[in-house]
Amino acid sequence: MVAVPAQDDLRRVLDDDGRVLPGARVPDVSDEYLRRIFDVMSLVRIMDDRMMRLQRQGRLGFYMKAIGEEASHFAVAPLRAGDWVYPSYREQGAWFWRGYTIKDFINQLFGNVADPVKGRQMPVHHSANWLNLVSISSPVGTQIPQAVGSAYAAKLMGKDDVSMVFFGEGTSSTGEFHVGMNFAGVWKAPCVFICRNNGWAISVPSQKQTAARTFASKAVGYGMPGIRVDGNDILAMLQVAGEAIDRARAGDGPTLIEALTYRVQGHSSSDDPSVYRDPKEPELWEKRDPLNRMRTYLRHRGLWNEAWERELTERYNQEITDALVAADHLGAPAIETMFDDVYEDIPWHLQEQKAWLLQQARTRSPHFHG
Amino acid sequence: MVAVPAQDDLRRVLDDDGRVLPGARVPDVSDEYLRRIFDVMSLVRIMDDRMMRLQRQGRLGFYMKAIGEEASHFAVAPLRAGDWVYPSYREQGAWFWRGYTIKDFINQLFGNVADPVKGRQMPVHHSANWLNLVSISSPVGTQIPQAVGSAYAAKLMGKDDVSMVFFGEGTSSTGEFHVGMNFAGVWKAPCVFICRNNGWAISVPSQKQTAARTFASKAVGYGMPGIRVDGNDILAMLQVAGEAIDRARAGDGPTLIEALTYRVQGHSSSDDPSVYRDPKEPELWEKRDPLNRMRTYLRHRGLWNEAWERELTERYNQEITDALVAADHLGAPAIETMFDDVYEDIPWHLQEQKAWLLQQARTRSPHFHG
Amino acid sequence: MPVMNIIQAVNDALRLQMRAEPKTVVLGEDVGKFGGVFRATSGLHEEFGAERVIDTPLAEAGIIGTAIGMALYGLRPVPEIQFSDFIYPAFDQIVNELAKFRYRSGGQYPCPVVIRTPVGGGIRGGHYHSQSPETLFIHTPGLKVVAPSNPYDTKGLLLSCLRQNDPVLFMEPKRIYRASKNEVPEGDYTLEIGKLNVVRPGTQVTLIAWSGMVSIAEEAAIKADAAGISVEVLDLRSLMPFDIVGILASVTKTGRVVIVHEAPRTCGFGAELIASIQERAMEHLEAPISRVCGFDTPFPYTLEHEYMPNADRVLGAIRQTLEW
């Protein structure tokens, strides 16, 4: 069972009910900014819910939810547009915050002709180079040294862009985590590492990933600061991410942030957590739900009312419905696109294979869209 | 430049001149044991010297010296015969201490018919299963998770054997280091990790390997103790290794030991350090030579005299000469042995290839020994 | 005899062997309480405990690296790689260590590790849940590569693998994990590694397949039969070593060969089969040997059915071979 964390080494601003803790410093952010975050966080919640239902209806092959972890996505909020983000598969908020649209998102899930990645990857493997959001990979951890490379490149090219990379606590066990962190330390790369500790890696609890006291403590081995933050506390998230981004941009090097949160539901649409974990555990964490806590905080600050939330919920639900309807009318990418983008130009052997497939398709295949 | 280390976090018993430091506890070991260690340490020094000269004469393809680092090898001394050791390529002392003979050693270097590994690997890649010394690999770091696997296996099989693994500080940058250490922490594996920090990984100084303050501090990330020891201080080495081995055997889990030492000469016979490092740096370290320090200590303890060292030097030199002469008379392994040990039995395709080669060899090759 | 699917056959073989041989241990991601993402190790944790059915940290290099050390020490580890697409972080441990340990130590250190891993496409898994990496391991001396296509072979071959002393990559066809069913003896039995199975005898064309492609080959053979073409379908079952005698017996009879595999065409195992056959039976060949394979692109998502070989394509190749 994932214990509710000791307070001592955990950065918090809000208590579990969304009230500012005595003595806590509230980050200096505008009302409008906070409302935008709540807006996008709500969208993530709504989207996850809708897509999971669609998946259960058999209309979507696969989906991965972030329910209960959404606040951690907003580590990207203090970034500039020119900064680079390497997400894992569970940070929908990072995409929407940076301008990825509901249409982009849904078209990717359906892998249709309007999918930004041309139907090449499974659902939830987005890519948006126009937003400096890097293509998601399934093998976990690979993005970590890559983010360090981008961070180094910015530094070398005399730009002050920062790179940020997300991964789960399970992923901290990979060799890639180690080599990425280690290079970042040596290079003083302007890179911020967000380890979403949601307690579980599919069926494996975080205590089986490492014997270290905290994931943040792993920073010691790389000569960089490691900060543990309540990942369900949006204000604390914004604060520690903002500090780390500033440090990086100022040339003071990388930071590891462990965002303590919890995977309230299954790992993905293919998972059934009842097989391996106590159903009481998620209940414990539902009380610390990031969206509820943010709502309470906004209400206290006079920034929330029911009508507003109702309006945005309706609006997003409608947008999602519209995007789904549109997506339904969009076919699969043309069969010949299978051979594009393997290389910049199509070499002879792929030309040959393409011609053969088109020939086959014309005469036989029921799936021919070309 | 590799700085002479701060005293604070470094375990030492002897000062640089081989005198016991005020307040230091001398490990409780017998005179005979210490003399045996000095004996074997001398052998390593003599062997390295002879083999390097041989290599320079073009009689040996390749060699790797340990000069200046020999004390660190004796981390194996407190082990039992049943314990397992996974060396890297620079711990000759570990081999000789456990009973690997001068003949074995030299036959391996020559890859002749008496080579314990049948001429399969480059010089210095020994293997001695009868001594629980595991086959050395060139790719660095791979032995680290392997040692953890053996440690786990012993635990599972109800034996109290300990595994010990050696690697250089450069190797701590590999993914294998991380995954091995991490598994060991989680499994509380009876495994002792000896990181020989000799300041250099070929031409790369240790400060370019990591931004961590010390290599020992990396243990924090794995929830195990990390101890930094003066690797040129034989008494301190025996002490920390003995403690770690006892902990492991008692079921208290793994330990990372950083043995601070220095690679006084080139990385290998192929290297020329004058290209990349200040020649004054090794001079600094020669004053801290582990063999000299041990000699002084033994002399103070009344365990050393010149005649004894002269005798053992002569004896070893003679044994080496004899082994070289014998090795000279031993030919290469028979050509058909190339196909043995790929699998337990030789499958059809290798039978076919073997027959073809023997046919070729009979008619053509000047190298045919079969 | 009970009817089993492939998952059940794997599970049964592991359970039998773990009962018979206390040194056999299973390790990998999610193999414990959860029983594996495909449930192949289901129930083993309950029966044999967390020490022998080990949920590891998320690191394939660690899974294989520690399995090697276990095997050297005397255990019989059976690591699972959750998808073969995730095997590459362990690639160094597999090709430089596991495969070479016996050889490089002059026979001192055998390393009997049996790596189980699901392979192949057809489950809408895209780039990273669909790959068929057999070439990489067949090309690595020291490894055996076994690739059954049905439950009966799976159980018998897995038991054989667990009892021999070489490292094995045991490829399981995930698309038909549950769909492929046949009668499987309850108790112990083994099948010889390195022997193919003539799934369907025939006279005019030899059709070679393995793993998930055997059923496609059979489907094509049935269609061919309906069109009056007699096709002999060979299920290789073992790719390293492969059964050259069995292949040549068929090829010298038919003189025409079609090979089907899911992996990309270029440097796929089909190429080796062609090379090996033409070296030994050129005079019997009445047409070029043809291949129906995955294309030389990463495995796509939406177009996966267009990517994968199917019976129509195989039939097309059969016809072309005959018309040559």
Next chain:
Amino acid sequence: MPVMNIIQAVNDALRLQMRAEPKTVVLGEDVGKFGGVFRATSGLHEEFGAERVIDTPLAEAGIIGTAIGMALYGLRPVPEIQFSDFIYPAFDQIVNELAKFRYRSGGQYPCPVVIRTPVGGGIRGGHYHSQSPETLFIHTPGLKVVAPSNPYDTKGLLLSCLRQNDPVLFMEPKRIYRASKNEVPEGDYTLEIGKLNVVRPGTQVTLIAWSGMVSIAEEAAIKADAAGISVEVLDLRSLMPFDIVGILASVTKTGRVVIVHEAPRTCGFGAELIASIQERAMEHLEAPISRVCGFDTPFPYTLEHEYMPNADRVLGAIRQTLEW
């Protein structure tokens, strides 16, 4: 024109490109002050500084992983893997990431990383300083694989690689790093990737080689010539894509083919060449295509000369092909 060896050609190409294109950076183990263990990057650190000639920590996965991120951001990284035997810790980054980035992102993220690495045996390097892993990368869609055999081709091809937008594995034949010398233009020039070179024209047998085996092939051709056999030697230079047109032009002329490579025989690139040739030119073949390769064992130490293909073996294969 100055005479250079392969090391100098590599060095010259890197220097020229780094001068012309400030985004080009070199990274790897010991590539900085030391100039690489083979000295291929010698002097670059002095000229371009530690920020563009980067001594990395000891981790191939980090070298390639960070190089990918650099390339995505806009740099032109040229990582060195010290020996190709040590490339496997980076295998996941190469096959799952580098090779697939452009494709999986729908063309959004090209990833122009040129990995330089010495390959092949003959330097008494044993298992881990001798491997020829080309098959593994040719079989990975998305990568180009280039393997020059001499200084002139090395410089021209390396410059081409550095200026195109796909990831490349650039294999350097370490045995002849210094021994192979020819005239190399001082300034800029490029050679087209994907085109073979007819090293020696001939009429009776086509002999296909690349990398360190080209000189062996030439030696065999000279011996054959002395025996009255006319051999056409093709240096493939580029393995992915490979020059099928050039190969077929020769094969349709000679009707007989011998392929030489150092990598183990089974699933080596020779197999693909055989498959591709017989698919397209079966009617022209007058004998089975034969292979002279490394054996299917790990690369041995003492017996390395027995292991490696040599001119006598190639000549033997040529004779057998003619006698068939």
